[in-house]
Amino acid sequence: MDFNDTAEENNFRLEVREWLEKNAPKDKKIGGYDSIDVEESALERAREWQAKKADAGYAAITWPKEYGGLGASSIHSVIYSQEEAKYNVPSGIYDIGLGMCIPTMMAWATKEQNERYVEPALYGKEIWCQLFSEPSAGSDVAGVRTKAEKDGDDWLINGQKVWTSGAHFCDFGIIVVRTDPKAPKHKGLSFFFLDMKSPGIDIKPIRQISGGSNFNEVFFTDVKVSDNQRLGEVGEGWKVALTTLMNERLAIGVPKSADYSSLTQLAKNVILNNKPAIKNDLVRSKIADWYVQSEGLKYTKMRSLTSLSKGETPGPESSIGKIVSAPKMQDLASFAMDLQGAAGILNDPDIALMHSIFQNQWMSAAGYRIAGGTDEILRNIVAERVLGLPQDIRVDKTVPFNELPSGR
Amino acid sequence: MNFDFSEDQKLLKEQVARYLSDNCPIEVVRGVLEGDDYYSSSVWKGLVDLGLTGATIPEEYGGLGLGPLELCVIAGELGRVSAPVPFSSSVYMATESLKLFGTDQQKEKWLPKLASGEIIATFALSESAIEPNPNNIKCSFSSGKLNGIKMPVPDGSYADLCITVVNDQKGGADKIKMAIVPLDGVGVNKKSLKTLDQTRDHAELIFDNVDAELMNNSDDGWNDVQHIFDIAAILMAFEQIGGAEASLSMAKEYALNRFAFGRQIGSYQAIKHKLADMYIKIELAKSNSYFGAMMLNDDGADLKIAAAASRVAATDAFNYASQENIQTHGGIGFTWEADTQFYYRRSQVLGLALGSIASWKDKLVTQLEEKNIS
Known part of the structure; x- marks a missing residue:
C-alpha cells in the first residue's frame, strides 16, 4: 500500500512539471470566476492559458487524439490537475463546456459539427454553457416546460432556464426542451445546441442569498434554432441529457473550504467557559468528527485513484463525496460561528475573526447542498444505483405531461 | 497510486x-x-x-x-x-x-x-468502570508475584495466558509494565461475567499472589500499552466494518422482500436514506482504516492519529448499521429468533473493548495539536 506513482505516471508528472514551469504564468493569483463580473481582461487571460494547454495536449487529456486530446487515461488527467493546482492559473471558465457540453456533442453531433465546434472550445475561443434547470424543474429536471415548436425547418424556443453558469459570456449552449407536451414527461423532450447570441435570448444575473451572483436566468422569446442543431431524435432528448448528466458528476465538486484545521486554529484563539475553546471536550469531539469525515473523503479519493491507476472504473464509493462534504461545510461553519459568541454574527472580513471565512462558508454551503444534486437526491442515487433498492413510485411516468398537476 | x-x-x-x-x-x-x-x-x-x-x-x-x-x-x-x-x-x-x-x-x-x-491468550487492562490511566492501575507486581483484580477480561474464563497491565509498586514514571501470567496457576480465580454479548466471553480475574513475569517494556510502559491499543484499534476497525457490511446487507435484503402499504419498504425514501447513510458511514470507516492499515504496515509516523480516526469512524459505522438494521426490520428484528441481535451485541463488544470513543476523539485531537506544533 502506498500513494506513489507508477514509473510511467511519474514520467508523465515530471513532463507536466517541466511544461508548467516553462509555461505557467508566475504572477499573482489570477483566479477563476467566482462572480458574475468576469472582466474581459480576465476572460482574455483564461483564453490565452487555455490555448497554451490545448497546444500541448493538456486541455483535454482523456479525449481522443483526433479531437485534440492526449488519448491518455483519467489518472493522467488527475496528475495534470494536481500539478497545475500549484500555480495561479485561470480556472473554472471552461469546466462546464469541456466537462459536459462538448462530451455531449462528441457523442451526439455529426462529424462536421464536431469538426466545427470541438477545436474552438478546446482552445478556449468559444465558451459553452448548459441550459437544463428551470424554475419548476430542479431535482426533477425532466420536468422542463421551456418548449420548442416546429416552424418550417426550424424550431422556435420559448420559456425560461435558470441557474445557468456563465450564460452572459458564453458563445454556445446545450438545451433540453419540451417538444411534445402530450407525451409523458420523459418522452416529450428534445435536445439542441444553440448560439447564445441568437435574437430573443435575454440573460439576467441571479442574486444569491450570499449577495454574490454566480448564475443567470435565461429567457427565450421565439428563439429560432435550426433543426440540424438537434442532438438525437425528436422526443429522445432525455437520452441525450443523460450523457450530459453522467458527465456532471465528474465536472461538479465542492470547493476547498474551511475544514477541521481552520476550526482548530479558531478554537485555539477564542475563549469558552474561561479557557481556550480547544480545551473544551465538545469542541474536541466535533473537531475529531470532522477530521474523520475529511480524512475519510481524502482516502476514499485515493481508493478511486488507485482504480484509475490500474485502468479500472472507480467503485461506487466515489459517490459519497458531496453528500458528506456539503453538509460538513455548513455544520462546521455554523459551529465555528457559535464559538465566536455574539460576534459570530459579524460578516465584515475586516473585523470578523479569520476574515469571516466561516460566515461566508455558512452562506455558500446552503447552496452547495443543492447544486448538482441535493443531499436527498444523492441519497436516492446511492440507494438505487449502489445498493440496488427500488425506485420510488413515479406517479408521472405514464401520464401526458400537460395533464400533470403542477402546483405553483 | x-x-x-x-x-x-x-x-x-x-x-x-x-x-x-x-x-x-x-x-x-x-x-x-x-x-x-x-x-x-x-x-x-x-x-x-x-x-x-x-x-x-x-x-x-x-x-x-x-x-x-x-x-x-x-x-x-x-x-x-x-x-x-x-x-x-x-x-x-x-x-x-x-x-x-x-x-x-x-x-x-x-x-x-x-x-x-x-494456547489461547488475552490482554487485561481494565479493572472497573473507571477509565484506566497510569495512576490508577491497582494490579500490582512485585518480587515475581501478581495481586489484584482485572475485569472485564475478554475471553478470560478460558484463556491460558494473560498479558496483564500492572503497577510495579516503585512509583516511578516507568511504573506501568506488562506481565505475563499463565492462568492455570495457583491463586487465579476466574468468574464469568454476564455481558451484553455472551458469544464473546468476559471474566473477572482475581490474582492472589500469582506467579508472573515482567515483559521487556520501554521506559514508558503506559505508552507501550497505548501502542498495543493503537494496533488493536485498526484491526478491530476492520472487524467492525465487516460487521457493519453484514448488517447493511441484512437490512437491504429485508427492505427488498418486506412489503408494506402495497410496496417494498425499500422503495420508501425513509428506508433508502437510512441505508444510504449506513453505506456512507461504512465507506468513511473503510477509507480511514485503509490509511490505518498502511500506517501499521509502514510503522508510519501517523499511526496514532490514523488509529484514532479508524476507531472513531468504524465504531460509528458498526453501531449505526447494527442498530438501524433492527429498525429496518421492525418488530421481527427485536425478537430472539432474528439474527439482527448478533451484530447489535457485537457492535458493543468491539466498540467498548478499547475504551470510550470520547477518549479516542480526545487522543485524535491531541495528535492533531502535536502535528501542528511540529
Whole structure:
C-alpha cells in the first residue's frame, strides 16, 4: 500500500512539471470566476492559458487524439490537475463546456459539427454553457416546460432556464426542451445546441442569498434554432441529457473550504467557559468528527485513484463525496460561528475573526447542498444505483405531461 | 497510486471468507449464545489449522510470517460472520504484545504455542468502570508475584495466558509494565461475567499472589500499552466494518422482500436514506482504516492519529448499521429468533473493548495539536 506513482505516471508528472514551469504564468493569483463580473481582461487571460494547454495536449487529456486530446487515461488527467493546482492559473471558465457540453456533442453531433465546434472550445475561443434547470424543474429536471415548436425547418424556443453558469459570456449552449407536451414527461423532450447570441435570448444575473451572483436566468422569446442543431431524435432528448448528466458528476465538486484545521486554529484563539475553546471536550469531539469525515473523503479519493491507476472504473464509493462534504461545510461553519459568541454574527472580513471565512462558508454551503444534486437526491442515487433498492413510485411516468398537476 | 490490498491479500480474504461461510454460519454463533460453551472451539480449530492464529508470528516461531495487512483482511471476515472466537484477544492484542515487548525467552516459549493453537491468550487492562490511566492501575507486581483484580477480561474464563497491565509498586514514571501470567496457576480465580454479548466471553480475574513475569517494556510502559491499543484499534476497525457490511446487507435484503402499504419498504425514501447513510458511514470507516492499515504496515509516523480516526469512524459505522438494521426490520428484528441481535451485541463488544470513543476523539485531537506544533 502506498500513494506513489507508477514509473510511467511519474514520467508523465515530471513532463507536466517541466511544461508548467516553462509555461505557467508566475504572477499573482489570477483566479477563476467566482462572480458574475468576469472582466474581459480576465476572460482574455483564461483564453490565452487555455490555448497554451490545448497546444500541448493538456486541455483535454482523456479525449481522443483526433479531437485534440492526449488519448491518455483519467489518472493522467488527475496528475495534470494536481500539478497545475500549484500555480495561479485561470480556472473554472471552461469546466462546464469541456466537462459536459462538448462530451455531449462528441457523442451526439455529426462529424462536421464536431469538426466545427470541438477545436474552438478546446482552445478556449468559444465558451459553452448548459441550459437544463428551470424554475419548476430542479431535482426533477425532466420536468422542463421551456418548449420548442416546429416552424418550417426550424424550431422556435420559448420559456425560461435558470441557474445557468456563465450564460452572459458564453458563445454556445446545450438545451433540453419540451417538444411534445402530450407525451409523458420523459418522452416529450428534445435536445439542441444553440448560439447564445441568437435574437430573443435575454440573460439576467441571479442574486444569491450570499449577495454574490454566480448564475443567470435565461429567457427565450421565439428563439429560432435550426433543426440540424438537434442532438438525437425528436422526443429522445432525455437520452441525450443523460450523457450530459453522467458527465456532471465528474465536472461538479465542492470547493476547498474551511475544514477541521481552520476550526482548530479558531478554537485555539477564542475563549469558552474561561479557557481556550480547544480545551473544551465538545469542541474536541466535533473537531475529531470532522477530521474523520475529511480524512475519510481524502482516502476514499485515493481508493478511486488507485482504480484509475490500474485502468479500472472507480467503485461506487466515489459517490459519497458531496453528500458528506456539503453538509460538513455548513455544520462546521455554523459551529465555528457559535464559538465566536455574539460576534459570530459579524460578516465584515475586516473585523470578523479569520476574515469571516466561516460566515461566508455558512452562506455558500446552503447552496452547495443543492447544486448538482441535493443531499436527498444523492441519497436516492446511492440507494438505487449502489445498493440496488427500488425506485420510488413515479406517479408521472405514464401520464401526458400537460395533464400533470403542477402546483405553483 | 496503490492504496489497496494486494492480489495475494485479496485471495487470503476469499479463502478466510469461504472457510467461515462454510463453517461459521449464524447458527454456530447462536449456538454459543444459547449454549454453555464460551466460544466455538470447532471454528477456532479451523482458524488454527489455516495458520491464522500465527499469521503475523515470524516463521522461526512457527507462524506464517505475514504482515499486518493480512491480519486486516482476516479481521474483516471474522467481523462479517460475528465469529464467536477469541481472535481479537489472542491475536491482535496478546500475540502483538509478545512480539513487540516479549523477551527472547518469552517469545520462544509462547509464540510457537499461540501459532499452533496449543494456547489461547488475552490482554487485561481494565479493572472497573473507571477509565484506566497510569495512576490508577491497582494490579500490582512485585518480587515475581501478581495481586489484584482485572475485569472485564475478554475471553478470560478460558484463556491460558494473560498479558496483564500492572503497577510495579516503585512509583516511578516507568511504573506501568506488562506481565505475563499463565492462568492455570495457583491463586487465579476466574468468574464469568454476564455481558451484553455472551458469544464473546468476559471474566473477572482475581490474582492472589500469582506467579508472573515482567515483559521487556520501554521506559514508558503506559505508552507501550497505548501502542498495543493503537494496533488493536485498526484491526478491530476492520472487524467492525465487516460487521457493519453484514448488517447493511441484512437490512437491504429485508427492505427488498418486506412489503408494506402495497410496496417494498425499500422503495420508501425513509428506508433508502437510512441505508444510504449506513453505506456512507461504512465507506468513511473503510477509507480511514485503509490509511490505518498502511500506517501499521509502514510503522508510519501517523499511526496514532490514523488509529484514532479508524476507531472513531468504524465504531460509528458498526453501531449505526447494527442498530438501524433492527429498525429496518421492525418488530421481527427485536425478537430472539432474528439474527439482527448478533451484530447489535457485537457492535458493543468491539466498540467498548478499547475504551470510550470520547477518549479516542480526545487522543485524535491531541495528535492533531502535536502535528501542528511540529
